[in-house]
Amino acid sequence: MKTPQAIVFDLGKVLVDFDYGITIRRLHAKSRISEADLRQLIDQSPLLYRFETGLLTAAEFFTAVREATGYTGDFAEFCDCFSDIFTPIDAMIELHARLREQGLPTYIFSNTNELAVRHIHERYPFFRTFTRHVLSYEHKSMKPDARLYEVVEEFTGHRGPDLLYLDDRAENIAAGHARGWQALLHETPHATVATLRERGILRL
Numbered sequence: 001m002k003t004p005q006a007i008v009f010d011l012g013k014v015l016v017d018f019d020y021g022i023t024i025r026r027l028h029a030k031s032r033i034s035e036a037d038l039r040q041l042i043d044q045s046p047l048l049y050r051f052e053t054g055l056l057t058a059a060e061f062f063t064a065v066r067e068a069t070g071y072t073g074d075f076a077e078f079c080d081c082f083s084d085i086f087t088p089i090d091a092m093i094e095l096h097a098r099l100r101e102q103g104l105p106t107y108i109f110s111n112t113n114e115l116a117v118r119h120i121h122e123r124y125p126f127f128r129t130f131t132r133h134v135l136s137y138e139h140k141s142m143k144p145d146a147r148l149y150e151v152v153e154e155f156t157g158h159r160g161p162d163l164l165y166l167d168d169r170a171e172n173i174a175a176g177h178a179r180g181w182q183a184l185l186h187e188t189p190h191a192t193v194a195t196l197r198e199r200g201i202l203r204l
Protein backbone atom coordinates (compact mmCIF):
# COMPACT_ATOMS: atom_id res chain seq x y z
CA MET A 1 0.00 0.00 0.00
CA LYS A 2 1.27 3.44 -0.93
CA THR A 3 2.71 5.60 1.87
CA PRO A 4 0.34 8.54 2.38
CA GLN A 5 1.71 12.07 2.07
CA ALA A 6 -0.91 13.66 4.34
CA ILE A 7 -3.32 12.46 7.03
CA VAL A 8 -6.90 13.76 7.09
CA PHE A 9 -8.83 13.55 10.38
CA ASP A 10 -12.52 13.88 10.99
CA LEU A 11 -13.11 15.84 14.23
CA GLY A 12 -16.35 14.68 15.92
CA LYS A 13 -16.20 11.19 17.47
CA VAL A 14 -12.60 10.87 16.23
CA LEU A 15 -10.67 13.61 18.08
CA VAL A 16 -13.44 14.91 20.34
CA ASP A 17 -16.61 13.29 21.56
CA PHE A 18 -19.68 15.49 21.83
CA ASP A 19 -23.13 15.30 23.41
CA TYR A 20 -25.99 17.36 21.99
CA GLY A 21 -28.02 16.07 24.95
CA ILE A 22 -26.27 18.78 27.03
CA THR A 23 -27.30 21.45 24.51
CA ILE A 24 -30.88 20.25 24.43
CA ARG A 25 -31.26 20.11 28.22
CA ARG A 26 -29.84 23.62 28.64
CA LEU A 27 -32.02 25.08 25.88
CA HIS A 28 -35.05 23.26 27.22
CA ALA A 29 -34.71 24.96 30.61
CA LYS A 30 -35.51 28.29 28.89
CA SER A 31 -37.83 27.14 26.08
CA ARG A 32 -41.52 26.42 25.72
CA ILE A 33 -41.25 23.22 23.61
CA SER A 34 -40.51 19.64 24.73
CA GLU A 35 -37.04 18.10 24.82
CA ALA A 36 -38.09 15.71 22.05
CA ASP A 37 -39.17 18.62 19.82
CA LEU A 38 -35.95 20.47 20.63
CA ARG A 39 -33.92 17.44 19.63
CA GLN A 40 -35.78 17.25 16.33
CA LEU A 41 -35.08 20.95 15.74
CA ILE A 42 -31.36 20.81 16.60
CA ASP A 43 -29.78 17.38 16.20
CA GLN A 44 -29.03 16.24 12.63
CA SER A 45 -31.77 18.63 11.50
CA PRO A 46 -32.30 20.78 8.37
CA LEU A 47 -31.70 23.85 10.57
CA LEU A 48 -28.35 22.52 11.82
CA TYR A 49 -27.47 21.60 8.23
CA ARG A 50 -27.99 25.22 7.17
CA PHE A 51 -25.82 26.42 10.05
CA GLU A 52 -23.06 23.91 9.33
CA THR A 53 -23.01 24.72 5.62
CA GLY A 54 -22.55 28.39 6.46
CA LEU A 55 -25.95 29.42 5.08
CA LEU A 56 -26.80 30.86 8.52
CA THR A 57 -24.52 32.90 10.77
CA ALA A 58 -24.51 32.10 14.49
CA ALA A 59 -26.74 35.14 15.08
CA GLU A 60 -29.20 33.96 12.42
CA PHE A 61 -29.16 30.43 13.87
CA PHE A 62 -29.90 31.91 17.31
CA THR A 63 -32.83 33.89 15.91
CA ALA A 64 -34.25 30.82 14.14
CA VAL A 65 -34.03 28.68 17.29
CA ARG A 66 -35.53 31.44 19.43
CA GLU A 67 -38.47 31.84 17.05
CA ALA A 68 -39.13 28.07 17.02
CA THR A 69 -38.76 27.49 20.75
CA GLY A 70 -39.45 30.72 22.63
CA TYR A 71 -35.94 30.43 24.13
CA THR A 72 -35.46 33.27 26.61
CA GLY A 73 -31.68 33.20 27.16
CA ASP A 74 -29.41 35.76 25.49
CA PHE A 75 -27.02 35.15 22.59
CA ALA A 76 -23.96 34.52 24.79
CA GLU A 77 -25.80 31.92 26.86
CA PHE A 78 -27.14 30.32 23.69
CA CYS A 79 -23.60 30.06 22.28
CA ASP A 80 -22.46 28.38 25.50
CA CYS A 81 -25.11 25.69 25.04
CA PHE A 82 -23.39 24.65 21.79
CA SER A 83 -19.83 24.99 23.03
CA ASP A 84 -19.31 23.18 26.27
CA ILE A 85 -20.39 19.77 25.00
CA PHE A 86 -17.05 18.28 23.96
CA THR A 87 -14.72 15.71 25.52
CA PRO A 88 -11.25 15.23 24.01
CA ILE A 89 -10.33 11.69 22.90
CA ASP A 90 -6.81 11.53 24.30
CA ALA A 91 -5.60 8.42 22.47
CA MET A 92 -6.38 10.01 19.11
CA ILE A 93 -4.86 13.36 20.08
CA GLU A 94 -1.72 11.43 21.02
CA LEU A 95 -1.79 9.58 17.68
CA HIS A 96 -2.00 12.91 15.88
CA ALA A 97 0.95 14.30 17.87
CA ARG A 98 3.08 11.30 16.87
CA LEU A 99 2.23 11.67 13.20
CA ARG A 100 3.25 15.34 13.40
CA GLU A 101 6.54 14.30 15.06
CA GLN A 102 7.13 12.06 12.05
CA GLY A 103 6.82 15.17 9.89
CA LEU A 104 3.50 14.28 8.26
CA PRO A 105 1.15 17.13 7.33
CA THR A 106 -2.25 16.69 9.02
CA TYR A 107 -5.65 18.19 8.28
CA ILE A 108 -8.98 18.51 10.10
CA PHE A 109 -11.92 17.71 7.80
CA SER A 110 -15.19 18.36 9.61
CA ASN A 111 -18.89 19.03 9.29
CA THR A 112 -19.11 21.65 11.99
CA ASN A 113 -20.11 25.21 12.88
CA GLU A 114 -18.45 28.40 14.05
CA LEU A 115 -19.59 28.03 17.68
CA ALA A 116 -18.03 24.58 18.04
CA VAL A 117 -14.81 25.60 16.29
CA ARG A 118 -14.38 28.78 18.31
CA HIS A 119 -14.70 26.78 21.52
CA ILE A 120 -12.45 23.90 20.47
CA HIS A 121 -9.83 26.31 19.13
CA GLU A 122 -9.71 28.15 22.46
CA ARG A 123 -9.98 25.16 24.76
CA TYR A 124 -7.92 22.40 23.13
CA PRO A 125 -4.37 23.22 21.97
CA PHE A 126 -4.17 20.12 19.76
CA PHE A 127 -6.59 21.75 17.31
CA ARG A 128 -4.04 24.44 16.46
CA THR A 129 -1.28 21.92 15.69
CA PHE A 130 -2.87 20.72 12.44
CA THR A 131 -1.42 21.94 9.16
CA ARG A 132 -4.80 23.28 8.04
CA HIS A 133 -8.55 22.89 8.60
CA VAL A 134 -11.30 22.12 6.09
CA LEU A 135 -14.53 23.13 7.86
CA SER A 136 -17.95 22.68 6.25
CA TYR A 137 -19.36 26.09 7.18
CA GLU A 138 -16.43 27.90 5.55
CA HIS A 139 -17.04 26.18 2.20
CA LYS A 140 -20.85 25.98 2.02
CA SER A 141 -20.65 22.20 1.67
CA MET A 142 -20.89 19.15 3.95
CA LYS A 143 -19.37 15.68 3.80
CA PRO A 144 -20.14 13.44 1.92
CA ASP A 145 -20.63 16.09 -0.80
CA ALA A 146 -17.73 15.77 -3.27
CA ARG A 147 -17.16 19.54 -3.24
CA LEU A 148 -15.74 19.47 0.28
CA TYR A 149 -13.40 16.60 -0.64
CA GLU A 150 -12.13 18.71 -3.52
CA VAL A 151 -11.20 21.41 -0.99
CA VAL A 152 -9.11 18.83 0.90
CA GLU A 153 -7.30 17.92 -2.33
CA GLU A 154 -6.71 21.61 -3.06
CA PHE A 155 -5.43 22.45 0.47
CA THR A 156 -3.20 19.38 0.77
CA GLY A 157 -1.96 19.40 -2.82
CA HIS A 158 -2.55 15.65 -2.83
CA ARG A 159 -5.16 13.26 -4.17
CA GLY A 160 -5.94 9.56 -4.45
CA PRO A 161 -3.87 7.18 -2.31
CA ASP A 162 -1.54 10.00 -1.21
CA LEU A 163 -4.27 10.89 1.31
CA LEU A 164 -5.08 8.76 4.36
CA TYR A 165 -8.48 9.69 5.81
CA LEU A 166 -10.03 8.71 9.16
CA ASP A 167 -13.76 9.19 9.86
CA ASP A 168 -16.35 7.44 12.03
CA ARG A 169 -19.17 7.70 9.46
CA ALA A 170 -19.39 5.09 6.72
CA GLU A 171 -20.95 7.42 4.12
CA ASN A 172 -18.06 9.86 4.49
CA ILE A 173 -15.51 7.07 4.16
CA ALA A 174 -17.31 5.75 1.06
CA ALA A 175 -17.00 9.19 -0.56
CA GLY A 176 -13.26 9.13 0.21
CA HIS A 177 -12.90 5.66 -1.32
CA ALA A 178 -14.74 6.87 -4.41
CA ARG A 179 -11.95 9.42 -4.94
CA GLY A 180 -9.25 6.78 -4.50
CA TRP A 181 -8.17 8.00 -1.06
CA GLN A 182 -6.95 5.53 1.54
CA ALA A 183 -10.02 5.84 3.77
CA LEU A 184 -10.33 4.09 7.11
CA LEU A 185 -13.55 3.79 9.10
CA HIS A 186 -12.65 4.82 12.65
CA GLU A 187 -14.29 2.57 15.25
CA THR A 188 -11.96 2.72 18.26
CA PRO A 189 -8.61 4.46 18.90
CA HIS A 190 -7.08 1.05 19.57
CA ALA A 191 -8.13 -0.36 16.18
CA THR A 192 -7.11 2.77 14.26
CA VAL A 193 -3.67 2.94 15.90
CA ALA A 194 -3.14 -0.79 15.21
CA THR A 195 -4.04 -0.35 11.52
CA LEU A 196 -1.69 2.61 11.11
CA ARG A 197 1.11 0.57 12.66
CA GLU A 198 0.41 -2.43 10.42
CA ARG A 199 0.56 -0.21 7.35
CA GLY A 200 3.86 1.26 8.52
CA ILE A 201 2.39 4.77 8.68
CA LEU A 202 2.78 5.15 12.47
CA ARG A 203 6.45 4.50 13.25
CA LEU A 204 7.10 6.09 16.66
Ligand SMILES: [Mg+2]
Pocket residue numbers: 010011012013014167168169
Ligand atom coordinates in the same frame (compact mmCIF):
# COMPACT_ATOMS: atom_id res chain seq x y z
MG1 LIG B 1 -17.34 12.21 13.04
